[in-house]
Amino acid sequence: MQARYLIIINPNANNGKCKDTWQLIKNQLDAGKVVYQFRLTEYHNHARLIAEQYIKKYHQDTSFQNILLVIGGDGTLNQVITGAKNIVKQDQRLHEFPIALIPAGRNNNFALEMGISLNWSQALNAALSHTNPHDINIGYYYNNFNRRYHYFLNNMGIGFESNLLNSRQKSHWKWFTNRFHRICRFWDILVNLYEIKEFPLSLVSGVNREQFSKVVWVGIYNTPYFDNNKRFMPNASIKKPSLDIMVMENKNILFVTWAIFLMFMGKRTKLKSVHYYESKSFKINIPSIEYANIDNEELGGHFYNAEFGITTFQFIY
Known part of the structure; x- marks a missing residue:
């Protein structure tokens, strides 16, 4: 099944450098004809709301494997996970989407723990080439x-x-x-x-x-x-x-x-x-x-x- 990436970007991550990184990533996605949609966060906890909206909208769409791709740091990834888990708790008909990460924040501790490259191109290639999710422990x-x-x-x-x-x-x-x-x-x-x-x-x-x-x-x-x-x-x-x-x-x-x-x-x-x-x-x-x-x-x-x-x-x- 073809993957569709629902991309959530924090343009202010790493003192605004993430916005420039996103333009480079977007160019590579377009060149590779990857199926994706994207949203830029505009305020604190916006990533949480975007994740909830995506899951509500696409949970019945089985024509693609829907993957939430986060471009940002630990805080942005945390918001996406929190939004996904809380919306599923509120509505048992929904299900969580698997999540991938391109670390682009000031704090990338989770990426270090998982062995994810801090080079955006290498991290993107890994996210696009692996579509089998793994259960990861969080608190x-x-x-x-x-x-x-x-x-x-x-x-x-x-x-x-x-x-x-x-x-x-x-x-x-x-x-x-x-x-x-x-x-x-x-x-x-x-x-x-x-x-x-x-x-x-x-x-x-x-x-x-x-x-x-x-x-x-x-x-x-x-x-x-x-x-x-x-x-x-x-x-x-x-x-x-x-x-x-x-x-x-x-x-x-x-x-x-x-x-x-x-x-x-x-x-x-x-x-x-x-x-x-x-x-x-x-x-x-x-x-x-x-x-x-x-x-x-x-x-x-x-x-x-x-x-x-x-x-x-x-x-x-």
């Missing part, structure tokens, strides 16, 4: 407070990391930040360390329950990568049907500062105030409003009565 998060499912390819963070991301998103110095991002990153870390907030946390995995009173950061990992391609959790892997968890306590602000700087350098700390777990499914309860992010995309502030686990999606690579 899910369900919050009983707002009754919403979220999915993460790489990781989810609550606390310090998300406060840091939130402060970056609100920065009015985008030009300076884009050109001197390393200086700005360490400045943001210092500011957020000065304003660090602690919160209570309950972690339940099976019959085991852990209680913490002064947590500053929780990270849940499906891949080893953290913060722009840094390999931090070496045991985390898409190939495992489990998630890796990191809980950081504030028992000493100097130790916390040291641990966080090590993490942003891509190194794992062995301090006693940093705890590591692995589980197929677990629950987290946080009775205070804390910021969270998924795959480096801001989620905003929430209470957490949350369930975590592993699910799959069909991926072509």
